[in-house]
Structure formats: structure tokens, C-alpha cells
Amino acid sequence: MGLIGKLAVAAVLLGGAGAAVAWFLSAPVLLDAEAVAALGEGDATKGERIFWAGGCTSCHARPKSEGPARLELAGGLELKTPFGTFVAPNISPHPQDGIGGWSLEDFANAMLRGVSPAGEHYYPAFPYSSYTRMQPADIADLYAFMKTLPAVEGKAAGHQLGFPFNIRRGLGLWKRLYLSDEPVVVLADGAPENARAGQYLVEGPGHCGECHTPRQFTGGLKKDQWLAGAVAAEGDGIVPNITSGEGGIGDWSGGDIASFLETGFTPDFDSVGGSMVAVQKNMAMLPAADREAIAAYLKAVPPHPNGYPARQPAQPGG
Amino acid sequence: MRKLILAISALALAGTAAFADPIADRKALMKANGKAAGQLGAIAKGEQPFDAAAVLAALTTLSEDAAKMDVAALFPAGTDQGDTTASPKIWEDMAGFQAKVDKFKADTAAAVAAPPQDVEAVKATLGALGQNCGGCHETFRIKKS
Secondary structure: OOOHHHHHHHHHHHHHHHHHHHHHHHOOOOOOOHHHHHOOOHHHHHHHHHHHHHHHHHOOOOOOOHHHHHHHHOOOEEEOOOOOEOOOOOOOOOOOOOOOOOOHHHHHHHHOOOEEOOEEOOOOOHHHHHOOOHHHHHHHHHHHHHHHHOOOOOOOOOOEEEEOOHHHHHHHEEEHOOOOOOOOOOOOOOOOOHHHHHHHHHOOOOOOHHHOHHHHOOOOOOOOHOOOOOOOOOOOOOEOOOOOOOOOOOOOHHHHHHHHHHHHEEOOEOOOOHHHHHHHHHEHHOOOHHHHHHHHHHHHHOOOOOOOOOOOOOOOOO | HHHHHHHHHHHHHHHHHHHHOHHHHHHHHHHHHHHHHHHHHHHHOOOOOOHHHHHHHHHHHHHHHHHOOOHHHHHHOOOOOOOOOOHHHHHOHHHHHHHHHHHHHHHHHHHHHHHOOOHHHHHHHHHHHHHHHHHHHHHEEEOOO
8 A cells, every 4th residue: 555545544544533532522411310300390480580581582482572472482583693594493382393292301401401302402592501500490490480381383494504503413512612500700709699699690591691792703602701792693783791891881880780671771761772672571570689689790790891893983975 | 936946945955954964863862862761760760759740841852752753854765874873674674663653653642641640650651661762772773882
């Protein structure tokens, strides 16, 4: 065998080994028996709070739903991102078209591990990379609450993604890089108690960082610019900086933040806009103490300058 | 005849002057709305005492500003460009945008016709009117900075 042939064989062997390692590393990782046992019995009444904190309805209700229709989680909302178009699925308790056939363990694996009952990875457009920080009891409560919602018939359309993003298995490698249930921010020892409660709500169920933090080209969050604001995943706009850094909300008091989450008005009485409108409606459903906790946490996070580029000056005549 | 021409020219000029800069004009309207909402907000939050006259004045401002929202004049084609946060969706869905403006007109007119008589009612009115702000900004405004 000539040199070229030997090299070719080596390349195939190495490539095969690489592929085998990648296959091994990309395998879905499920909750172990101990974690499943920790879920316990869910309480639907308590789960309603988690439901609003988690913002499930913002993506999973039919687009433009108002009032009670926000509890019909038929799916269908399209998220047009640089990776392709994700379509939110039906997560109503419908046994075939929704998640009515799921066990609590299935639900917990979806929320905490981003793995479907069929053992496939979910795309992180479903923000399990935040939900993975949630307490087991909250998962069980949320499961119990979602069982009480109306079952809606009809599956939503599938995602439309190009290569290589259409290969779900590859997400296993992404998860190894970015899926972590550790807190993002280390609060100072003297931080108020409700800032810690707010940390849980923001970094876990509230998944605020998913839009308010800039991402790398791989789609991983730049945690060193946590909540610094970002170019919106959809459209031309930005998602604001909600730290106290330059361009952020350092001049808002904790009361201003809590009031914004309750009423949708900024301190100077501009109004909430864009996708935050749906989020604010959810936040308004929480107990006041939760909004105050979120405010306390946002006042305590490290300040960053804006995580998005400065706006280009308007072109004359453009 | 000459007078007529002069009159038409004057009208045309006045029209041009009023809407020379629709982006600036619509921004001024929105600022005024924010200020009026802020007056209601101060009462709703208990920062200011309830004052029926002040409440009615703020609601009247909102209603008059709403009446001034002539979509064709304030949002002519091409004014999604420039120093504006108006979304291109306004021009893609002019009927939907007009419907939001009409709802704002109707809701503010109704509030003026039956103004709130105590702090709790101010909160409710502001909450209901605020749905108009967010409801329109959800789709038709882009946050740029």
C-alpha cells in the first residue's frame, strides 16, 4: 500500500473513531431514578404560579390569543431565527396531539434535560437550558396544573431547519457545552433574601436570559454578558439591557421594575412592546412578592454595557 | 381666481408645515400620551392624591391625541426609515394598524365620557387603556436602542 493509501485508511479509521466518540457524546442524558423520585406529587394550584412564571403560553398558545384562549396550548407560533424556523408544538393535554399521554417523568425529562419521551433532543428554542435550573417540586406542580388545561386537537407544523441544524443528535454536543443547572450569577453574601428568590425565577422558570443575553454564533449564551441585552433573534430590533450598566435600567428603582412587570409602563410611562408584551401579561399574574423578588435580583446582578451594537445613524434620504 | 389660488397655496403650505416631518409629529403625540398616562399613573400609585379634574384632563389629552392620529398623514409610506421605531409591519398590515388606532380612539373617548371617580377606578381605567399601548407596540413598534 502506498503512502496515499495508508493515509486514506488512517483518515477513515480516525474519522470513524471521531464519529463514534461524537455519537457517544451526543446521546440524550435522562434523569436518574433518584431525580425522578424527587419530583414527588404535584399540586395543580401551586403549579399555576409556575405556569405564569414559565411563560409557557407566550409561545404555545395560538398566536394572538387573548384572555382564556391563552390557556389553550395548541402551538403554532413561528420563531424565525438564523438557524431556521421553529414552530411551537401543541402542549395541551390532548392525548395524541398534545402531551396528555406523558408521564411526570416524561415531562421532567423534557423540562430539565431537553429530551422527548421518544428519547430525542429538543431544540433549545424550547428554553430547557433555563428550565433545567428548576426545582423538582415545581416541575411536578406545573405538570399537575397543565393537566387541568383544555385539551386541544391538532398538531402544529414541524420545524423548518437547514443542514446541519436539522440533525437533532448534534444537540447532544451543544448540551455538553451549554446545558448547566448551576446558577449563572453568584450573588454577594449580603444580597437580600428576595434577590435569591428572584434569581430562581429569572434564571430558571422565567428564562429571561434567553432573550436578554447575547449569544455566540453557536447559539450558546454569553454568560459574561448576562442580561446585557441582545440583538433580537427575530426581526430587526433589540432586546434591552436589564442590568444596571450603561444603556441598562440602572436608573429604575426596584419599585419601578416591579411596577413595569405589573402594569407594562416604564418609569417615564413609555409602554411595554414587542414580545415582552406577552411576558409582562404573565408576570402580572404572579404574586406581588415574586415581581419584587425579580426586581431585587435585577438590581443585584453585575452591570454590563449593552450587549448589542450601537444603532447605526439614520442614512440621509434612506 | 387669484384669491382662490392664494388660498389653495396657503392651505397646501399649512398642510406641508403641519406634516413636514411625520416622524417628529407622531413622536410628539406619543410623548404627550406618555405624559398623560404618567399623570394617571401617579394617582394610581398613590404618589398624587385623587383629583377628578386632573384625571379628566389627562383622559381628555389622551382622547384628543387619539383623535389626531391620522394614520395616512402620520405614517406615510417610506417613514419606516429614519429616526423611528415604527415597524415595517405597519405598512404590511395597514388595516390591522388602523384597527388598533380606532380601538384606542374608542377606548379613550369612552373613558372621557365616564371618567373614574376614585383611585381604584383610575387603576382600572389606566390598566384598560394601557392594553392599547402594549397591544399596538407588541406588533407595530421595534425596539432599536
